[in-house]
Amino acid sequence: MSISIKPGTILNNDQLTKTFLCAPQGGMRRSHRTNTLVLISDQTGIYKDRVENNIFYYTGMGQVGDQTLTSQNKTLAESNESSIEVHFFEVFKPKEYTYQGIVVLADKPYQERQKDMNGNMRNVWIFPLQVVQNDIELVQEIERLEAKLVEDETLEETEKERIVKTRIGQSKFKQKLLNHSKQCAICGVDDERFLIASHIKPWSQSTNEERLDVNNGLLLCPNHDSLFDKGFISFYEEGKIVIADDLNDTVRVFMNINPQFRLKMNENKSLYIKWHFQNRFMSRK
Numbered sequence: 001m002s003i004s005i006k007p008g009t010i011l012n013n014d015q016l017t018k019t020f021l022c023a024p025q026g027g028m029r030r031s032h033r034t035n036t037l038v039l040i041s042d043q044t045g046i047y048k049d050r051v052e053n054n055i056f057y058y059t060g061m062g063q064v065g066d067q068t069l070t071s072q073n074k075t076l077a078e079s080n081e082s083s084i085e086v087h088f089f090e091v092f093k094p095k096e097y098t099y100q101g102i103v104v105l106a107d108k109p110y111q112e113r114q115k116d117m118n119g120n121m122r123n124v125w126i127f128p129l130q131v132v133q134n135d136i137e138l139v140q141e142i143e144r145l146e147a148k149l150v151e152d153e154t155l156e157e158t159e160k161e162r163i164v165k166t167r168i169g170q171s172k173f174k175q176k177l178l179n180h181s182k183q184c185a186i187c188g189v190d191d192e193r194f195l196i197a198s199h200i201k202p203w204s205q206s207t208n209e210e211r212l213d214v215n216n217g218l219l220l221c222p223n224h225d226s227l228f229d230k231g232f233i234s235f236y237e238e239g240k241i242v243i244a245d246d247l248n249d250t251v252r253v254f255m256n257i258n259p260q261f262r263l264k265m266n267e268n269k270s271l272y273i274k275w276h277f278q279n280r281f282m283s284r285k
């Protein structure tokens, strides 16, 4: 499940390390186990990152000499295209990490000239970052709407669910997925107008947290959404596609199903995929 912390929460280094399962030091901490990158902006030091119009200009890693787009600088530069979640903290007092939220790149990283620790001019990489709406706020929004609808006796349960999904869930969820990739996860169709934010574990079966979890989503074109949603295709845990026996060759060709396809996978996503495989693909038969 994705990590949810209320913005403004202050953690110490031990709590931060245990929450993200990341290294205990460094300004950019990558965790493969939680598929996150933790960014820490130390505002107590000499080098202050600047904020303008809600865009945070984060200076990359490397204290001496020219910075390069390698290591975690590379991870951050590619974060909008990968499934990694980038969490942002600021330090205003030593040893206190104030959580700001999940961030995405608002623009392409660029280079700037700055002095290094020894006072020599060098090239640094600047990453323009933007905080996206926090899951906790979205869940609260969903709960408020659900509470309002609960009193309405004229509506069926399924109708209430549909209202919440279309009013809040679908658009916010699609936006979250678009922050990571702007194409069909299977065929690469890249016109946003035709892309559908498909839940791996369906909305009706998910908790509010799962409904908003990017790992529980695939951005798909209409063909692939339909095949996936109805359980005609699914994936093994490591990402290889699995296709229903009763799909004939013509359908396979015209609906663009490549039997060699592999889905980009991470630990959290594979849990949802396992659910889909068992409850949608296997139970269809």
Ligand SMILES: [Zn+2]
Pocket: 184, 185, 186, 187, 188, 189, 220, 221, 222, 223, 224
């Ligand atoms: Zn597609």
